[in-house]
Amino acid sequence: MASSILPGGTYTVGDLDFTRVGYGAMQLAGPGVFGPPADRAEAVAVLREAVDLGITHIDTAEYYGPHVTNEIIREAVAPYPDDLHIVTKVGARRDAEGGWPDARTPDELRAAVHDNLRTLGLEALDVVNLRMGGFGAPEPGSIAPQMEALAELQQQGHIRHIGLSTVSVEQLAEAQTIAPVVEVQNFYNIAHRDDDPMIEETARQGIAYVPYFPLGGFTPLQSDELGEVAAQLGATPMAVALAWLLQRSPNMLLIPGTSTRAHLRENVAGAGLELPVDAVERLNAIGA
Numbered sequence: 001m002a003s004s005i006l007p008g009g010t011y012t013v014g015d016l017d018f019t020r021v022g023y024g025a026m027q028l029a030g031p032g033v034f035g036p037p038a039d040r041a042e043a044v045a046v047l048r049e050a051v052d053l054g055i056t057h058i059d060t061a062e063y064y065g066p067h068v069t070n071e072i073i074r075e076a077v078a079p080y081p082d083d084l085h086i087v088t089k090v091g092a093r094r095d096a097e098g099g100w101p102d103a104r105t106p107d108e109l110r111a112a113v114h115d116n117l118r119t120l121g122l123e124a125l126d127v128v129n130l131r132m133g134g135f136g137a138p139e140p141g142s143i144a145p146q147m148e149a150l151a152e153l154q155q156q157g158h159i160r161h162i163g164l165s166t167v168s169v170e171q172l173a174e175a176q177t178i179a180p181v182v183e184v185q186n187f188y189n190i191a192h193r194d195d196d197p198m199i200e201e202t203a204r205q206g207i208a209y210v211p212y213f214p215l216g217g218f219t220p221l222q223s224d225e226l227g228e229v230a231a232q233l234g235a236t237p238m239a240v241a242l243a244w245l246l247q248r249s250p251n252m253l254l255i256p257g258t259s260t261r262a263h264l265r266e267n268v269a270g271a272g273l274e275l276p277v278d279a280v281e282r283l284n285a286i287g288a
Contacts, residue, residue, distance in 0.1 A: 006019050006020070006021050006053065006054050006055065006268065006272075007020070007021050007243075007246055007268070007271040007272035008020030008021055008246045008254075008271065008272075010056075011208055011250070011251060011253055012206075013085070013127065013161065013182050013183055013208045013253075014127070014160065014161040014180075014182040016085050016126060016127075016160075016161070017056065017083070018056055018057040018085055018208065018253055019054060019055050019056045019057050020246060020252070020253050020254065021055065021057075021246075021253075021254050021267075021268055021271050022055055022056075022057030022058060022059060022210075022253055022254060022255045023047070023050040023055050023057070023058050023059070023255060023256075023257065023264070024059045024212070024255035024256060024257035025047070025058060025059060025060040025064065025069040025072075025073060025257065026059075026060075026061075026064050026069065026257045027257040027258055027259045028043045028046070028047075028064070028068065028069045028072050028257075028259060029064050029065040029068040029069055030065075030068070032098050033064050033065070034065065034094065034098040035065065035068065036065070036068055037068070037072075037259060039259075040072065042259065042260060042261070043072050043076075043259060044072060044075055044076040045076075045261055046258065046259060046260065046261050046264055047072065047073060047076035047077055048076050048077065049261045049264055049265075050264060051077055051081065051084060053264075053265075053268055055268075056083050056084055056085055057085055057087065057253060057255070058073060058084065058085070058086050058087070059086075059087045059088075059185075059210070059255040060073055060086060060087070060088050060089075060120075061088055061089040061090075061092075062088065062090070062112055062115045062116045062119060063089075063092050063093050063094050063100070063103075063112075065094075066093065066094045067115075067119050070088075070116065070119035070120050071119055073086065073120060074119065074120055074121045078120075078121050080122075085126040085127070086120060086122070086125070086126055086127075087126060087127040087128075087129060087163065087183070087210075088116045088120070088125055088127075088128055088129070089128070089129040089130075089131045089165055089185075090103070090108075090109050090112035090113060090116070090128055090129070090130060090131065090150075091103060091104050091109065091112075091130055091131035091132060091146070091165070092131055093108075093112075100134075100135075104132070104146055105145075106145060106146070106148070106149035109130070109146060109149045109150060109153075110149060110153065113125065113128060113150075113153050113158055113159065114158070116128070117158065124157055124158055124159065124160055125158065125159050125160065126160050126161065127159075127160065127161045127162070127163050127182060127183055128150060128153075128159045128161075128162060128163065129162075129163035129164060129165040129183065129185050130143065130146050130147065130150055130162065130163070130164050130165065130167075130175075131165040131166055132146065132164065132165065132166055132167050132171065133165075133166030133167065134166065135166075135187065135213075135217070136187055137166070137187070137194075138166050138167050138168040138171060138186075139166075140168070142171075142174060143164075143167065143171050143174060143175060144174060144178060147162070147174075147175045147178040147179060148178055150162050150179070151178050151179040154179060161180075161182040161183070162175075162179050162180070162181055162182065163181060163182055163183030163184065163185060163208075163210075164181055164183070164184050164185070165184070165185040165186065165212070166185075166186055166187065167184065167186065168198075169197055169198055169201050172184060172198070172201065172202075172207075181207060182207060182208060183207060183208040183209075183210055183253075184198060184202050184207060184208070184209055184210070185209075185210040185211075185212055186198055186209075186211065186212070187211070187212055187213055187217075188209075188211035188212075188213075188214075188245075189211060189213060189214050189215065189216060189221060189241060189245070189287075190221065190223070190226065190241045190244050190245070190283060190286055190287055191216070191221055191222075191223055191226075191286055191287050192213075192287060193287035195211075199248070199249050199251075199252070200249075202251055203249050203250065203251045206251070207251065208251055208253050209249065209251050209252050209253070210252075210253045210254075210255055211245060211252070211254070212255070214241065214242060214245055214254055214255070214256055215238050215241055215242070215256055221237065221238070221241055223237070223286050225282060225283070225285070225286050226240060226241060226283065226286060229279050229282055229283060232279070233273070233275075233279060235270065235273055236266070236270060238266075238267075238270060239266070239269070239270025239271070239273050240270075240273060240275070240279075240283070242254060242256060242267065242270050242271040242273075243270065243271055243272070243273035243274070243275050244275060244280065244283050245271075246271055247275055247280065254271060256271075
C-alpha cells in the first residue's frame with residue numbers, strides 16, 4: 001500500500017483517509033504566490049511525483065495565483081485517483097497589486113466554492129477550509145454567518161466536509177454548533193507554538209490539525225538549538241522540524257510545500273526521521 005511508505009501513516013478526516021504527510025500547493029504559483037510559475041512543467045511534475053509517492057492530501061486555494069495552483073493541479077493529476085483528497089480554502093482573494101483582501105461575505109464564499117469547483121474540475125470539494133484570520137493569528141468575533149453559508153453549500157452537495165483556518169478555540173466551538181468541523185489549519189511550527197491549546201482540543205475531538213507555515217513560511221525557521229540538534233542527528237534543520245511536528249500529536253497533518261521534485265522528496269524523507277527522547281525534550285523548549 002503506497003501510504004505505508006510515508007511517515008506517520010494516515011489519519012481519518014471526516015470519512016476520508018489522509019496521509020499525514022501531504023503536499024501544500026502554495027509554492028506552485030509565481031513569486032509572492034502571484035502569477036504563473038517560472039517552470040510550469042516542473043510544477044506539474046512535482047504534483048505527479050507527490051501522487052506517485054503515495055500522498056493522498058493536497059492543499060490548495062483558488063486565490064493562490066489566483067487560479068494558478070488549481071489549474072496546475074487539474075492539469076497534473078485529473079482525472080483524480082479515488083484516494084486523492086484535495087483541500088481548498090475560501091475567505092480571501094487577490095487584488096491587482098498581489099494583496100490578500102478578505103472575501104468573507106456569504107455571497108463571496110459561495111462564489112469562491114463554485115470557482116474552486118470549476119478550476120479544479122470537480123463536482124464536489126472534499127474539504128473546504130473557512131479562513132477567518134490573517135497570516136498570523138485569529139481575529140475575534142462570530143463566524144456564524146460564514147459557517148452557515150458553507151453548511152448550506154454542504155447540504156447542496158458542493159462540499160463534503162468543512163474545515164477552519166486561523167481561528168480560535170472559541171470560534172471552533174461556535175462553528176461546531178452549526179456544522180461538523182473536520183480540520184483546523186492554523187499557524188504553528190516548532191518556534192511558534194501559541195496554538196498548543198487548539199492542538200489539544202482538536203486531538204480530544206478527533207479533528208485534524210494542519211499547521212500552515214510548518215517550516216516558517218515567508219520567514220524560514222531560524223533556531224540555534226534546532227540547528228544543533230539537527231547536526232547531532234546528521235539531518236537538516238527542516239527535516240527535524242517536520243519530524244517534530246509529526247511526533248507532536250497524532251492528529252497533526254503536514255502540508256510542506258515546494259516547487260521542485262528534489263525538495264519534495266527531501267521533505268517526505270525528513271518527516272520520517274525518528275527523533276530520540278532527549279532530542280524531543282530539547283526541541284520542545286524552543287517555543288515553550
